[in-house]
Amino acid sequence: MSVSRTIPFFNYPALFHETEKEFIQIFKDVCSRGAYILQKDLFELEENLKKFLNVNHVFGVADGTNALILGLKAIGIGSGDEIIVPSHTYIASAAAVALVGAKPVLCDIGKDNLIDPISVEQKITKNTKAIMPVHVNGRTCAMAPLEDLAKRYDLMIVEDAAQALGSKYKGKCAGTFGKFGTFSFYPAKVLGCFGDGGAIITNDDEIAEKISLLRDHGRDKNGRVVSWGTNSRLDNLQAAFLNFKLQTFPEDIQRRREIAQRYHEAFKNLKEIDLPPHPNESPDHFDIYQNYEMSANDRDELKKYLQEKGISTIIQWAGTPVHHFKELGFNESLPKTDMFFKRCLMLPMNVSLSNDDVDYISNEVQNFYKK
Numbered sequence: 001m002s003v004s005r006t007i008p009f010f011n012y013p014a015l016f017h018e019t020e021k022e023f024i025q026i027f028k029d030v031c032s033r034g035a036y037i038l039q040k041d042l043f044e045l046e047e048n049l050k051k052f053l054n055v056n057h058v059f060g061v062a063d064g065t066n067a068l069i070l071g072l073k074a075i076g077i078g079s080g081d082e083i084i085v086p087s088h089t090y091i092a093s094a095a096a097v098a099l100v101g102a103k104p105v106l107c108d109i110g111k112d113n114l115i116d117p118i119s120v121e122q123k124i125t126k127n128t129k130a131i132m133p134v135h136v137n138g139r140t141c142a143m144a145p146l147e148d149l150a151k152r153y154d155l156m157i158v159e160d161a162a163q164a165l166g167s168k169y170k171g172k173c174a175g176t177f178g179k180f181g182t183f184s185f186y187p188a189k190v191l192g193c194f195g196d197g198g199a200i201i202t203n204d205d206e207i208a209e210k211i212s213l214l215r216d217h218g219r220d221k222n223g224r225v226v227s228w229g230t231n232s233r234l235d236n237l238q239a240a241f242l243n244f245k246l247q248t249f250p251e252d253i254q255r256r257r258e259i260a261q262r263y264h265e266a267f268k269n270l271k272e273i274d275l276p277p278h279p280n281e282s283p284d285h286f287d288i289y290q291n292y293e294m295s296a297n298d299r300d301e302l303k304k305y306l307q308e309k310g311i312s313t314i315i316q317w318a319g320t321p322v323h324h325f326k327e328l329g330f331n332e333s334l335p336k337t338d339m340f341f342k343r344c345l346m347l348p349m350n351v352s353l354s355n356d357d358v359d360y361i362s363n364e365v366q367n368f369y370k371k
């Protein structure tokens with residue numbers, strides 16, 4: 001069979017080539033200043049993210065996983081505590097809870113394929129300390145019912161917003177609803193750097209102070225060690241690249257929303273697939289489309305067919321929701337998550353796709369179901 005073109009799921013070299021000249025200039029500038037660790041480029045990025053997210057404190061850290069660990073430590077989560085986490089998430093969300101000595105308690109997803117408040121309520125025990133909504137695919141979870149639960153049961157909210165930089169619910173940015181929110185700058189994330197990177201945000205001054213100490217060996221502003229800490233600093237060089245990319249990030253989001261709309265138009269009459277929400281589906285949600293994750297009949301055959309046509313797709317978390325990791329001691333039954341994982345599939349969704357690419361992908365999905 002002849003492959004007429006190849007569309008990778010994510011074009012990693014394009015991340016560099018699209019603005020290669022500028023990146024090389026930044027590299028030269030930062031390195032010739034010898035500005036590698038905790039330097040002005042990082043602080044500028046943190047300031048710019050504060051404005052972008054409308055939040056009081058931002059800290060660049062090693063990666064999105066470390067952001068979660070630092071945040072949980074900063075709010076005092078530890079042995080004996082339970083945190084409710086959706087099973088439809090990256091292993092890192094649950095791992096962070098386990099690594100601070102607490103217990104991740106997994107819950108199911110709702111109709112929107114995000115954390116289900118009804119399932120959360122069923123999982124609350126006397127040891128529950130917090131709920132961790134995960135804003136999967138760049139859609140902020142419906143926060144109102146979760147905030148209501150948190151209030152009624154006196155629980156904290158902590159947000160894994162690794163996939164949701166700039167996503168909003170009722171005009172408020174993902175990551176600003178709870179005690180803290182975390183982001184990832186992994187290359188394939190909406191705002192990606194050339195390696196690992198992450199950030200943690202909070203509106204709470206005390207939590208901010210603790211995070212600031214935790215990420216840099218417990219050292220205060222005068223360099224004095226005042227508590228235990230670790231090394232979890234975002235490289236200044238990566239911060240400089242991110243700061244440059246942040247300038248055009250709103251346009252990147254706009255482009256992702258256009259692509260989502262284009263897919264939507266192409267697929268809206270296909271009965272065989274359930275689509276993610278249209279960008280203008282609800283005034284409460286502003287989605288940034290980290291991913292375009294749909295549910296499809298004959299998912300495995302569709303994936304294979306698209307691969308033969310040169311189109312790479314991915315099943316999220318390599319096809320395994322967290323509660324299926326029996327080796328980690330999980331044993332719950334989460335029927336909605338299980339049902340979702342039989343059909344879910346992510347189509348390419350990134351700013352290096354042309355409209356022509358999107359149409360090619362859409363046509364091939366349609367061709368598959370015509371057979």
Ligand SMILES: *Cc1c(COP(=O)(O)O)cnc(C)c1O
Pocket residue numbers: 063064065066089090092093134136160162163183184185186196197198
């Ligand atoms: C990417 C991701 C993380 C981890 O981020 P890293 O920067 O890779 O450590 C955590 N949670 C979710 C939902 C993610 O998508």
